[in-house]
Amino acid sequence: MAFILQRREHPQRKPARVFKDFRYSTLDSWSRERRVVGKAEHLEKGANPRFVVTSLPPEQAEAKSLYEDVYCARGDMENRIKEQQLCLFADRTSSTAMRANELRLWLSSVAYVLMTALQRLGLQGTELAPAQCDTIRLKLLKIGARMRRTTRSPGAPVPDAARVAAAPGRRVRATHWHRRVVPRGTNLAHRGRGPGAWNVPVPSIELAG
Numbered sequence: 001m002a003f004i005l006q007r008r009e010h011p012q013r014k015p016a017r018v019f020k021d022f023r024y025s026t027l028d029s030w031s032r033e034r035r036v037v038g039k040a041e042h043l044e045k046g047a048n049p050r051f052v053v054t055s056l057p058p059e060q061a062e063a064k065s066l067y068e069d070v071y072c073a074r075g076d077m078e079n080r081i082k083e084q085q086l087c088l089f090a091d092r093t094s095s096t097a098m099r100a101n102e103l104r105l106w107l108s109s110v111a112y113v114l115m116t117a118l119q120r121l122g123l124q125g126t127e128l129a130p131a132q133c134d135t136i137r138l139k140l141l142k143i144g145a146r147m148r149r150t151t152r153s154p155g156a157p158v159p160d161a162a163r164v165a166a167a168p169g170r171r172v173r174a175t176h177w178h179r180r181v182v183p184r185g186t187n188l189a190h191r192g193r194g195p196g197a198w199n200v201p202v203p204s205i206e207l208a209g
Helices: 002-009 063-087 098-121 133-141
Strands: 016-024 034-043 050-054 171-183 197-208
Touching: 016 063, 034 063, 050 063, 063 098, 063 133, 098 133
Parallel strands: none
Antiparallel strands: 016 034, 034 050, 171 197
């Protein structure tokens, strides 16, 4: 606590944190003393102290490693569960049938595994590498475009929000257009026939290293 009081007296200093290992016991709710790891941290907005009670001995996990590598990792796992619930709709289990709700949860879990694989293998070195699932879904997979046909060939301009910045040496294009020749006058819904031929752009995702 002396560290926090010192920081309050000198608020112009940069954010910092220190860790302290000590033993603590309550008046009557604990049966014995327990190890407590205290984190004294002062940020730009003020003090941010934390206390973690653990049964791990100091020889197995020192104070800083226990807090940053074990305790914070637990919080990150909770954030990943929340991400699947909110971004990939794992919380939509409103069906009256248990199997229907189970199927919804399975589909959401499969989508999360595929999304993290895309993030880990295909988006390294891009601005979407640390992004959440809903950001990847909206910026890379779910892109709205307006079809525009001119006298030469059709086009589909996409919004600027769909462009992804990549690191040097990588290409991430969410609107890479392959051209397919189909009969002129073709109805994309019914695939009718007509004279001549024209090019139709087919969107795809290109992730190249």
